[in-house]
Amino acid sequence: MNEALAEPLTGFQVMAVAVTVAGVVAGLVRACVAYRARTQQERELTTRTTVRVTWLVRLAEADHEVVRIVERDRDGHREVELGGRGVPSSGAAGEAA
Numbered sequence: 001m002n003e004a005l006a007e008p009l010t011g012f013q014v015m016a017v018a019v020t021v022a023g024v025v026a027g028l029v030r031a032c033v034a035y036r037a038r039t040q041q042e043r044e045l046t047t048r049t050t051v052r053v054t055w056l057v058r059l060a061e062a063d064h065e066v067v068r069i070v071e072r073d074r075d076g077h078r079e080v081e082l083g084g085r086g087v088p089s090s091g092a093a094g095e096a097a
Contacts, residue, residue, distance in 0.1 A: 009017070059067055060082050067082040 056069065059069070064082075069078075069080045069082070071078045071080075
């Protein structure tokens with residue numbers, strides 16, 4: 001048998017093992033917390049998107065001539081105009097003639 005393994009650990013070796021184990025445990029805890037935070041953020045984003053789409057559908061179904069929606073979020077800036085199908089604006093009709 002190896003005599004190095006049979007001898008008890010010195011204070012320095014015990015401290016090195018303890019620091020290594022603490023580092024591994026801290027890394028696992030950090031990874032777990034980061035995973036849970038990312039999962040929660042994805043869930044919240046999905047919920048917000050679902051609510052936004054639901055209200056956009058209700059707004060589009062409402063009896064409005066033209067609805068202009070402006071969205072700004074982390075993905076960028078969007079402008080959507082709903083309605084006004086088949087109704088040319090006076091400026092476009094004047095240019096076409």
